[in-house]
Amino acid sequence: xxxxxxxxxxxxxxxxxxxxxxxxxxxxxxxxxxxxxxxxxxxxxxxxxxxxxxxxxxxxxxxxxxxxxxxxxxxxxxxxxxxxxxxxxxxxxxxxxxxxxxxxxxxxxxxxxxxxxxxxxxxxxxxxxxxxxxxxxxxxxxxxxxxxxxxxxxxxxxxxxxxxxxxxxxxxxxxxxxxxxxxxxxxxxxxxx
Numbered sequence: 001x002x003x004x005x006x007x008x009x010x011x012x013x014x015x016x017x018x019x020x021x022x023x024x025x026x027x028x029x030x031x032x033x034x035x036x037x038x039x040x041x042x043x044x045x046x047x048x049x050x051x052x053x054x055x056x057x058x059x060x061x062x063x064x065x066x067x068x069x070x071x072x073x074x075x076x077x078x079x080x081x082x083x084x085x086x087x088x089x090x091x092x093x094x095x096x097x098x099x100x101x102x103x104x105x106x107x108x109x110x111x112x113x114x115x116x117x118x119x120x121x122x123x124x125x126x127x128x129x130x131x132x133x134x135x136x137x138x139x140x141x142x143x144x145x146x147x148x149x150x151x152x153x154x155x156x157x158x159x160x161x162x163x164x165x166x167x168x169x170x171x172x173x174x175x176x177x178x179x180x181x182x183x184x185x186x187x188x189x190x191x192x193x
Contacts, residue, residue: 017169025160032158035140037188039114045077049101050118053171055082057118061178069182073191101130109139117143120170122150131155144177146170
């Protein structure tokens with residue numbers, strides 16, 4: 001393997017996807033931000049979830065919101081539905097893996113909350129079931145995805161589809177968009193300098 005060529009090609013693809021994401025998603029990002037600000041100001045919370053690397057992103061972003069992003073400030077109510085091992089294993093064992101997030105939403109969500117799915121393909125059955133559950137409860141739904149958005153169009157009120165078919169590049173844009181959301185929330189909620 002030519003390491004230098006590989007290195008440069010990875011960065012070139014990253015930069016290309018980043019530019020296309022920047023151009024394509026500004027309005028969708030603004031809509032998601034508005035929904036999240038409205039929820040938090042009204043006493044609601046943000047609920048994030050996904051599988052694998054997306055589960056790690058959900059946990060990462062929820063932590064940025066509840067603890068701090070750029071500065072010490074009041075916490076933002078956010079929870080990752082991927083971190084309670086007792087709930088995850090009980091739901092998976094008793095109700096099936098497809099119900100992993102839907103059951104938690106049913107139990108924990110309240111009117112005014114925003115649920116944010118993270119799914120590279122947009123085809124994960126447990127993510128789809130969760131968004132359907134959220135819709136039946138009248139919650140605001142959002143999703144970060146890639147490729148063609150999979151089965152998420154129509155299920156997410158705010159859908160940010162990264163214009164790429166490469167899983168790694170989609171995931172890179174998801175964490176970038178998520179951290180931008182954290183920073184923008186701090187500003188919009190008057191928590192940033």
